[in-house]
Amino acid sequence: MSEMTSQDGATVYDWGTSPDEMPSLNASVLHAIAGQVNAELRASHQYLAMAAFCEQRKYPGAARWLKHQSMEERKHALKLLEFVLARNAPVELEEMPAPTVEFKDIADVFVGALLQEQQTSAQINDLCELAFASKAFSEMAALQWFLTEQVEEEQTARRWVSRFQRVGNDAGALLDLDRELATRSSSD
Ligand SMILES: [Fe+2]
Numbered sequence: 115m116s117e118m119t120s121q122d123g124a125t126v127y128d129w130g131t132s133p134d135e136m137p138s139l140n141a142s143v144l145h146a147i148a149g150q151v152n153a154e155l156r157a158s159h160q161y162l163a164m165a166a167f168c169e170q171r172k173y174p175g176a177a178r179w180l181k182h183q184s185m186e187e188r189k190h191a192l193k194l195l196e197f198v199l200a201r202n203a204p205v206e207l208e209e210m211p212a213p214t215v216e217f218k219d220i221a222d223v224f225v226g227a228l229l230q231e232q233q234t235s236a237q238i239n240d241l242c243e244l245a246f247a248s249k250a251f252s253e254m255a256a257l258q259w260f261l262t263e264q265v266e267e268e269q270t271a272r273r274w275v276s277r278f279q280r281v282g283n284d285a286g287a288l289l290d291l292d293r294e295l296a297t298r299s300s301s302d
């Protein structure tokens with residue numbers, strides 16, 4: 115930036131380039147975060163398929179819980195999308211692969227949910243590692259929320275997996291768990 119004096123004597127600044135020509139800071143980190151938008155959407159899609167499986171097998175509580183989870187993942191995708199756009203970087207939405215629709219039983223659905231959360235945690239860790247190595251401080255701050263969120267997501271999924279494993283095929287206990295899953299509010 116250099117200072118210049120205009121004809122009327124006022125000081126004006128020459129910034130050297132127009133904002134549109136300036137490359138986004140940390141372009142590679144933002145590109146990777148834009149990739150995570152797609153990963154969160156895939157997770158949302160998978161949870162919806164799990165909800166449909168449970169609904170078909172007459173577990174409305176589990177179906178409701180999984181639908182909420184699907185909406186949460188969509189919110190995560192939007193949060194990341196808005197962040198990348200706020201940083202003036204592009205987001206490319208990819209084609210959505212078909213989700214897994216076959217599960218052994220309801221317990222298997224929750225094992226799948228836990229595996230998916232663990233995979234997401236690994237993805238967020240990789241993003242943090244990249245942001246850290248790139249000294250992308252704003253990106254690190256934005257990813258902090260997702261690190262904390264993943265601890266909670268994994269813990270919740272792990273609890274349901276162990277509860278389903280404990281009750282096995284006991285029909286009454288399975289109905290109790292389903293009833294409990296139905297109590298999830300939209301903010302949980
Ligand atoms: Fe997520």
Ligand SMILES: [Fe+2]
Nearest residue numbers: 187231234267
């Ligand atoms: Fe999640």
